[in-house]
Amino acid sequence: MKRTRWRHPSPALVIACLALFVALGGTVLAATKIDGKTIKVKSLPGNRLVVASVPGNRIAPHSLNGSQIKAETLAEVPDAAHANAADTARHAQTATAADHATDATTINGHPVGCASGRREYAGACWDLQPSTVAVNAIEAAAACAAQGGELPAILPLLAFTHEPGANLYVEGEWANQVTTFATEFNGMALLPSGELFVGSVKKPFHFRCVTPLLS
Numbered sequence: 001m002k003r004t005r006w007r008h009p010s011p012a013l014v015i016a017c018l019a020l021f022v023a024l025g026g027t028v029l030a031a032t033k034i035d036g037k038t039i040k041v042k043s044l045p046g047n048r049l050v051v052a053s054v055p056g057n058r059i060a061p062h063s064l065n066g067s068q069i070k071a072e073t074l075a076e077v078p079d080a081a082h083a084n085a086a087d088t089a090r091h092a093q094t095a096t097a098a099d100h101a102t103d104a105t106t107i108n109g110h111p112v113g114c115a116s117g118r119r120e121y122a123g124a125c126w127d128l129q130p131s132t133v134a135v136n137a138i139e140a141a142a143a144c145a146a147q148g149g150e151l152p153a154i155l156p157l158l159a160f161t162h163e164p165g166a167n168l169y170v171e172g173e174w175a176n177q178v179t180t181f182a183t184e185f186n187g188m189a190l191l192p193s194g195e196l197f198v199g200s201v202k203k204p205f206h207f208r209c210v211t212p213l214l215s
Helices: 011-033 078-082 137-146 154-160
Strands: 118-121 124-127 173-181 184-190 196-200 210-212
Touching (some): 137 173, 154 173, 154 184
Antiparallel strands (some): 124 210, 173 184, 184 196
């Protein structure tokens, strides 16, 4: 009986089989062993990742910072719509809680600012022109009170009359100070010369009122 001799595989066949084994084994290893923990940081460029390939529930909380997120892809934060209550509301029509409302027309529903014919001065609204008629001190004080204001003090009145367009009346104007002599009240008025009149509250003088900025 003729005996068949065993032939050793050729080197080329051995190499081919080894390459096939490595290729198959590497595919299985890659499919089963590669996950997020096996990828080194910055080892993959961004253009190698498919958009939307990683669902949101696969991203660990606090693992992304602001520089890694495109702001234009985010929707408006719900509370951002209420950012109108700024500390400084320069051109607000109504500044309910603003600390500084430079040009606001109302604060907490109250009108702000000086009406026509008045000028803001020393934190209040001053009449630019004195009254057209002369009255006694009591009538002058009552007229200003009816507007929500009062007669000015002597020194602020003297300073205000140096403002452009705010000249003191030629016959003098009432101030809000009074003195007492015995049992009588004496009123004070500022004269154009800068001197004070101290005398009967019944003497007629012109006057101007000072009202608050916030009415």
